[in-house]
Amino acid sequence: MAVTGAVMLLYLLVHMLGNLKIFYGRESFDEYAHWLRSIGVPALHGAWFLWLMRAVLTVAVVLHATSAYQLSRRDLKARPQKYSHRQRLEASYAVNTMRYGGIIIALFIIYHLLDFTALTLNRNGVEGAAYDNVVSSFSVWWVTLFYIIAMLALGLHIHHGFWSAARTLGVHSAAREKNLKIGATVLAVLIAAGFMVVPIAVLAGLVD
Amino acid sequence: MNLTLRIWRQRGPEDRGAMVTYELADVSPDMSFLEMLDVLNERLILEGEDPVAFDHDCREGICGMCGMVINGQAHGPRDRTTTCQLHMREFADGDVIDVEPWRAAAFPVMRDLVVDRSGFDRIIGSGGYISVVTGSAPEAHSTPVPKPIADAAFDNATCIGCGACVAACPNGSAMLFTSAKVTHLNLLPQGAPERESRVRDMVAQMDEEGFGGCTNTGECTVACPKGIPLTSIGNLNREYLRALTKR
Ligand code: HEM
Ligand code: SF4
Ligand code: FES
Numbered sequence: 001m002a003v004t005g006a007v008m009l010l011y012l013l014v015h016m017l018g019n020l021k022i023f024y025g026r027e028s029f030d031e032y033a034h035w036l037r038s039i040g041v042p043a044l045h046g047a048w049f050l051w052l053m054r055a056v057l058t059v060a061v062v063l064h065a066t067s068a069y070q071l072s073r074r075d076l077k078a079r080p081q082k083y084s085h086r087q088r089l090e091a092s093y094a095v096n097t098m099r100y101g102g103i104i105i106a107l108f109i110i111y112h113l114l115d116f117t118a119l120t121l122n123r124n125g126v127e128g129a130a131y132d133n134v135v136s137s138f139s140v141w142w143v144t145l146f147y148i149i150a151m152l153a154l155g156l157h158i159h160h161g162f163w164s165a166a167r168t169l170g171v172h173s174a175a176r177e178k179n180l181k182i183g184a185t186v187l188a189v190l191i192a193a194g195f196m197v198v199p200i201a202v203l204a205g206l207v208d
Numbered sequence: 209m210n211l212t213l214r215i216w217r218q219r220g221p222e223d224r225g226a227m228v229t230y231e232l233a234d235v236s237p238d239m240s241f242l243e244m245l246d247v248l249n250e251r252l253i254l255e256g257e258d259p260v261a262f263d264h265d266c267r268e269g270i271c272g273m274c275g276m277v278i279n280g281q282a283h284g285p286r287d288r289t290t291t292c293q294l295h296m297r298e299f300a301d302g303d304v305i306d307v308e309p310w311r312a313a314a315f316p317v318m319r320d321l322v323v324d325r326s327g328f329d330r331i332i333g334s335g336g337y338i339s340v341v342t343g344s345a346p347e348a349h350s351t352p353v354p355k356p357i358a359d360a361a362f363d364n365a366t367c368i369g370c371g372a373c374v375a376a377c378p379n380g381s382a383m384l385f386t387s388a389k390v391t392h393l394n395l396l397p398q399g400a401p402e403r404e405s406r407v408r409d410m411v412a413q414m415d416e417e418g419f420g421g422c423t424n425t426g427e428c429t430v431a432c433p434k435g436i437p438l439t440s441i442g443n444l445n446r447e448y449l450r451a452l453t454k455r
Binding site for chain 2: 071074075077078079080081082083084085086087089090091095096098160163164166167168169170171172173174177
């Protein structure tokens with residue numbers, strides 16, 4: 001869970017920063033989208049880098065989901081009976097939404113790929129016209145709303161996930177506890193907010 | 209004080225069990241929680257009913273026997289306090305108090321509030337020991353231990369094996385208990401010979417017993433009467449990774 005999570009986290013950070021290029025205008029963004037398809041040329045051929053990246057991400061997502069499923073099954077089995085008096089839970093909201101949040105994010109990724117990568121659900125749907133494709137989707141309020149909900153779920157997921165992964169990988173200690181918590185919060189806010197400004201800007205008419 | 213108690217009654221491992229309500233009058237605020245249950249049991253015996261079965265031994269917070277979940281909290285509402293050290297002044301006149309056994313698949317209920325915690329014994333048996341030369345006690349200064357290490361080992365050694373961490377964990381995980389034992393022994397020179405096999409075997413036994421996996425929710429450390437910190441779990445993971453990469 002921790003290793004695959006870290007891989008996806010790294011990707012998200014880069015992806016989020018890349019998306020912000022939309023504020024530099026249509027040309028800049030489309031050029032960037034095109035560049036993504038030609039990274040590594042001439043050492044690599046055509047979109048090889050992109051495909052390599054897709055392969056790594058797919059493996060990460062599949063392994064992450066599989067271990068989440070196995071872990072959840074094991075944990076539900078280990079605690080079959082609830083207390084009749086509600087437990088006072090100390091854990092934060094983020095901790096308690098890891099499972100549902102993960103499912104929301106997974107559904108989002110499917111929708112997102114159909115929207116911007118496969119373009120099947122995109123209203124503009126012109127290959128290579130990334131800028132117009134993004135604007136056409138986020139001009140619809142409910143797409144933006146779903147997007148924002150998914151990003152909030154993602155932020156919460158990262159908030160607990162980052163810190164939890166640090167403990168799983170044993171890099172966590174009493175001295176680092178505070179810094180890791182701050183790091184988790186900063187990362188979660190940065191990534192969620194960074195992704196959210198794009199659809200909000202589109203809906204507000206700042207990007208069109 | 210007058211109290212309404214709702215207590216889990218279960219005749220044996222196979223019985224389904226249910227919460228049963230008892231009214232208890234004239235409870236002194238200076239009684240411990242277990243003394244309050246003693247008073248209830250005396251009355252039940254006089255009335256010809258079965259007394260409520262619960263575990264206890266030292267009644268001074270050091271043996272770890274007296275676990276029960278009180279109003280949804282392992283060992284009741286007071287921080288860092290075992291049930292035997294909890295006093296009735298923590299409650300108010302007229303309170304309704306729910307008393308339940310530890311709930312975890314690896315801790316099956318034997319009767320009423322008594323659960324079978326022998327899974328913990330088997331985890332200890334798999335690696336929670338050190339190999340020593342038997343005979344006369346060694347000279348205390350023959351193995352110097354730096355103060356910070358001795359302190360950290362001692363903090364982890366205070367775990368009394370009560371099982372509150374498992375009871376509080378939504379995953380029924382025994383990570384806090386196991387991490388306290390591994391951290392305690394792996395920090396010390398006396399524990400060094402079995403450093404790798406200890407962590408590997410204890411984690412394997414923990415999984416074998418049917419305890420759940422840790423998701424770092426942190427309920428355990430809040431419930432722990434000895435304040436074993438979550439950082440011990442980080443240390444267990446570090447020791448485990450270290451043992452995996454070392455033959
Ligand atoms: C403002 C927010 C976002 C925008 C504007 C955005 C936009 C895009 C675009 C345009 C693509 C297609 C890139 C291409 O042309 O190949 C893409 C791909 C992708 N996005 Fe996002 N995205 C956003 C947020 C996210 C988030 C939060 C996630 C993860 C949960 C995510 C996961 C992916 C994945 C997995 C791909 C597929 C990569 C591939 O092509 O294999 N995106 N995104
Ligand atoms: S870690 Fe704390 S709660 Fe768990 S068994 Fe030890 S003393 Fe009890
Ligand atoms: S009876 Fe020994 S710790 Fe409570």
